[in-house]
Amino acid sequence: MTGDVPLLEVRNLVKHFHVGGGLFGGRAGIVRAVEGVSFEIRRGETLGLVGESGCGKTTVGRCLLQLERPTSGQVLFEGRELTTLGDEELRPIRRRVQVIFQDPYSSLNPRMTVGQILAEPLMVHGIVVDRERRAARVRELLSHVGLLPQHAHRYPHQLSGGQRQRVGIARALAVEPALIICDEPVSALDVSIQAQIINLLEDLQAGFGLTYLFVAHDLSVVRHISDRVAVMYLGRIVEITDRKSLYDVPRHPYTKALLSAVPIPDPALEAERERVVLGGEVPSPLNPPAGCAFHPRCPIAIDRCREALPELREITTGHRAACILA
Amino acid sequence: MLHSAGVSTLLSVENLQTHFVTRGGVVRAVDDVSWDVEEGETVALVGESGCGKSVSALSIMRLVAGPAGRVVGGRVHFKGRDLLQLSEEEMRRVRGREIGMVFQEPMTSLNPVLSIGRQLTEGLEIHLGMTPGAARRRAVELLGMVGIPDSERRLTQYPHQFSGGMRQRMMIAMALACKPSLILADEPTTALDVTIQAQILELMKDLSRRFGVAMLIITHNLGVVARYADRVNVMYAGRIIERATARELYARPRHPYTLGLLRSVPRLDEPRRARLDPIEGQPPDLTRLPQGCAFTPRCAFSVARCSAEPPPLAPVADGGHVSACWESARLDRAAARSAAAS
Ligand SMILES: Nc1ncnc2c1ncn2[C@@H]1O[C@H](COP(=O)(O)OP(=O)(O)OP(=O)(O)O)[C@@H](O)[C@H]1O
Ligand SMILES: Nc1ncnc2c1ncn2[C@@H]1O[C@H](COP(=O)(O)OP(=O)(O)OP(=O)(O)O)[C@@H](O)[C@H]1O
Ligand code: SF4
Ligand SMILES: [Mg+2]
Ligand SMILES: [Mg+2]
Numbered sequence: 001m002t003g004d005v006p007l008l009e010v011r012n013l014v015k016h017f018h019v020g021g022g023l024f025g026g027r028a029g030i031v032r033a034v035e036g037v038s039f040e041i042r043r044g045e046t047l048g049l050v051g052e053s054g055c056g057k058t059t060v061g062r063c064l065l066q067l068e069r070p071t072s073g074q075v076l077f078e079g080r081e082l083t084t085l086g087d088e089e090l091r092p093i094r095r096r097v098q099v100i101f102q103d104p105y106s107s108l109n110p111r112m113t114v115g116q117i118l119a120e121p122l123m124v125h126g127i128v129v130d131r132e133r134r135a136a137r138v139r140e141l142l143s144h145v146g147l148l149p150q151h152a153h154r155y156p157h158q159l160s161g162g163q164r165q166r167v168g169i170a171r172a173l174a175v176e177p178a179l180i181i182c183d184e185p186v187s188a189l190d191v192s193i194q195a196q197i198i199n200l201l202e203d204l205q206a207g208f209g210l211t212y213l214f215v216a217h218d219l220s221v222v223r224h225i226s227d228r229v230a231v232m233y234l235g236r237i238v239e240i241t242d243r244k245s246l247y248d249v250p251r252h253p254y255t256k257a258l259l260s261a262v263p264i265p266d267p268a269l270e271a272e273r274e275r276v277v278l279g280g281e282v283p284s285p286l287n288p289p290a291g292c293a294f295h296p297r298c299p300i301a302i303d304r305c306r307e308a309l310p311e312l313r314e315i316t317t318g319h320r321a322a323c324i325l326a
Numbered sequence: 327m328l329h330s331a332g333v334s335t336l337l338s339v340e341n342l343q344t345h346f347v348t349r350g351g352v353v354r355a356v357d358d359v360s361w362d363v364e365e366g367e368t369v370a371l372v373g374e375s376g377c378g379k380s381v382s383a384l385s386i387m388r389l390v391a392g393p394a395g396r397v398v399g400g401r402v403h404f405k406g407r408d409l410l411q412l413s414e415e416e417m418r419r420v421r422g423r424e425i426g427m428v429f430q431e432p433m434t435s436l437n438p439v440l441s442i443g444r445q446l447t448e449g450l451e452i453h454l455g456m457t458p459g460a461a462r463r464r465a466v467e468l469l470g471m472v473g474i475p476d477s478e479r480r481l482t483q484y485p486h487q488f489s490g491g492m493r494q495r496m497m498i499a500m501a502l503a504c505k506p507s508l509i510l511a512d513e514p515t516t517a518l519d520v521t522i523q524a525q526i527l528e529l530m531k532d533l534s535r536r537f538g539v540a541m542l543i544i545t546h547n548l549g550v551v552a553r554y555a556d557r558v559n560v561m562y563a564g565r566i567i568e569r570a571t572a573r574e575l576y577a578r579p580r581h582p583y584t585l586g587l588l589r590s591v592p593r594l595d596e597p598r599r600a601r602l603d604p605i606e607g608q609p610p611d612l613t614r615l616p617q618g619c620a621f622t623p624r625c626a627f628s629v630a631r632c633s634a635e636p637p638p639l640a641p642v643a644d645g646g647h648v649s650a651c652w653e654s655a656r657l658d659r660a661a662a663r664s665a666a667a668s
Pocket of ligand 1: 033053056057058059217
C-alpha cells in the first residue's frame with residue numbers, strides 16, 4: 001500500500017452528449033449522462049458501481065480511461081490528472097488501466113485466434129518482444145484464467161460464453177494493469193458460470209494485487225465482490241459507503257427500493273417479505289426531474305424534494321447519501 | 327400420474343420431442359419431456375441458456391421454425407384436444423385467444439408501425455368479434471389494468487414511444503385481451519431493470535389471481551420464480567431433471583444440478599460467503615449428449631452407473647417431487663447434514 005494517495009480519484013465528473021437536431025431531425029437536446037460524480041478507489045480494493053440501465057455507469061468507466069472525454073471534472077490516476085493528457089501521453093496509462101466488457105464476443109476479434117488475441121497487447125506495448133517468450137507468456141496467461149494451452153489455437157466462436165469471458169480477462173491481465181474496470185463482466189453469462197468467473201476475478205485480485213471498479217446491476221453479486229459500493233441514479237451518485245453499511249443500513253430510499261426488489265431464492269422467505277415496489281418509470285437523462293431526480297418515484301418525498309437538489313452529505317463516518325430525509 | 331385428483335389439468339405436455347437438423351448434427355433441443363399446468367396455477371420452467379425452455383414453449387404453440395426445426399414426437403393436451411393435431415386454422419384461434427404469450431423482448435413481438443390502440447383492438451375484433459367502439463373501450467380498460475396511466479392518449483402512440491417496462495405491460499395487456507385461460511411468458515422480465523422487474527411480476531401475479539389465468543413462466547433465474555411459482559420444473563440439456571412445488575424444491579433439492587444452481591448464487595438474505603460455490607465445467611453440446619446422465623461431467627455425486635445409463639425421472643418425496651438422478655437419496659442426506667451444521 002502506497003500511503004494515502006488513492007489509486008484513482010474522480011472529482012465532479014460531468015459528461016453530456018449532444019443529440020438530435022442534425023440531418024435526421026428530432027429535437028436537439030443534451031443527454032446528461034454523468035452529472036457531477038466524485039469517488040476514489042484505493043489500491044487493492046473493489047468499488048462496486050450499481051444502478052439501473054442508463055444511469056451512466058458505463059459512461060463513468062469510459063471517462064476514466066478517456067475513451068470518452070469528460071465535459072468537465074478531473075480524473076486522477078496515481079495522482080496524475082488524465083483529462084488534460086493527449087493520446088500519446090495516455091498510452092502508458094492505458095496499459096495500467098484495463099477494461100473487461102459485458103459481451104465477451106463483440107470485444108474479441110473474430111478473425112484472430114485466442115493466442116493472437118493475447119499476444120497482441122504484449123507486442124503493441126513492447127512487453128515481451130521475443131517470440132518464444134511471448135508464446136510462453138500466452139500459455140501462462142491461459143493457465144491463470146483456467147484455460148488450457150490448446151485453447152490458444154481456437155477462434156472466439158469456438159468457445160463458450162464463459163470461456164470467452166476468460167479470454168477477455170486474460171487479455172486485460174496481459175499488460176499487468178493496476179486497475180481493471182469490469183463492466184457487467186458476468187451479466188451475459190449463465191448462473192452456473194457466473195460463480196466461476198467471480199471466483200476467478202477474486203483469485204486474480206489476491207494474486208496480482210489488482211484494484212477493481214466493478215460495474216453491475218445485480219446487487220447480490222456486487223455485495224459479494226465489493227469492499228465499497230456506490231449507487232447511481234440518473235447520472236449522480238446517490239449513496240456511497242462500505243459494503244456492510246450499504247447492505248445493513250441503506251440510507252437512500254432508492255437504495256432501499258433496489259435492495260427490496262432483489263428476489264431471494266426461497267419461497268418461504270419471499271412470502272413473508274415486505275416489498276417496496278417503486279411506481280413509475282426511470283426518467284430520461286434528456287430531461288431529468290428538477291430537485292431530487294428520484295422524487296417522482298420516491299415513496300417518502302416531501303415538497304422540498306421537488307425544489308432543491310440534495311447534496312451527497314456524510315450521514316455517518318464514511319457513509320454518504322444524497323437525500324434530505326436520510 | 328402427473329397431477330393430483332380433484333384439480334383439473336389445463337395443459338398437459340407428454341413426451342414432447344423437438345429436434346433441429348443442423349450441419350453439426352441433430353440438436354435434441356427438447357428430448358422427451360412431460361409436464362403439466364393445472365387451472366389457475368403458476369408453473370415455472372427454469373434452466374440455463376440453451377437447455378430448451380423457449381423451444382418447449384414454441385413447440386406447444388406450433389411456432390418452431392421449420393424445416394430445420396420439427397416436433398418429432400409427443401402430445402400437447404389442452405382443454406381436451408391435442409394441439410399438435412389441430413389444423414393451422416384451428417391453431418390460430420388457440421394462439422392469442424385461448425393461450426396468451428409474453429416474450430422477453432417486446433419490441434420484436436410488437437408491430438412498430440401500428441399504434442398501440444390498433445394492436446390491442448385488432449385481436450379483440452378478430453377473435454371476439456367486437457365492434458370497433460367496444461374494442462376501443464376494452465383496450466382503454468386493459469391499459470388501465472396493467473397500470474399504464476393516461477390510457478386514452480396512450481392508445482394513439484407507437485411502441486417506440488414506450489419505455490421497456492411499458493412495452494412489457496402492453497404485451498401483458500395484449501396477452502390478457504381475449505381472456506385466455508393460460509399465458510406463456512418467456513423471460514418476461516429478463517430485459518428489465520430490477521425495480522421494473524418487480525413491478526411487472528407483481529402485476530402478473532395479481533392479474534392471474536384476479537382472473538384465474540394459469541401461467542407458465544420461463545426463466546433462468548431461480549430467484550425470480552421463488553415468489554411467484556406454485557410448481558417448478560428444472561430443465562437441463564433438453565430434459566426435465568427435477569420437479570416439485572416451489573417450497574419443496576428450494577428447501578430440499580434432490581438433483582445435483584438444482585442444488586448446484588441454488589448454491590452458486592450469492593444471496594442477500596445470507597451472510598456473505600468468502601467464496602462462491604460454482605458448478606464446474608460447461609453445459610453439454612446438445613448434438614453430442616452423453617449416453618447416461620447429461621450432468622455427469624459436472625456432477626460431484628456421480629458414480630459409475632451415471633455415465634452408462636440415463637436416470638429416469640422418478641418420485642423422491644410426496645407431493646409430486648420427482649428427480650432424474652441415480653444418487654438422489656444421497657442428496658437428501660447431504661442436505662440434512664448441511665442443515666444440521668448451519
Ligand atoms: N454516445 C452517446 N450519445 C448519446 N447518448 C449516450 C451516449 N452514450 C451513452 N449515452 C446515454 O447516456 C446515458 C448513460 O448511458 P450508460 O451507457 O452510461 O448507462 P449504463 O448505466 O451503463 O446503462 P446499462 O446498465 O444499460 O449499461 C444513457 O441515457 C445513454 O443513452
Ligand atoms: N433454429 C435453430 N436451429 C438450430 N438449433 C436451434 C434453433 N433454435 C434453437 N436451437 C437450439 O435448441 C436448444 C434450445 O434452445 P432454446 O432457445 O429453447 O433455449 P433456452 O432454454 O430458451 O435458452 P435461453 O435461456 O438462452 O433463452 C439450444 O441448444 C439451441 O441452440
Ligand atoms: S445421475 Fe449421477 S451424474 Fe447424474 S446427477 Fe445424479 S449423481 Fe450426478
Ligand atoms: Mg452499461
Ligand atoms: Mg429462451
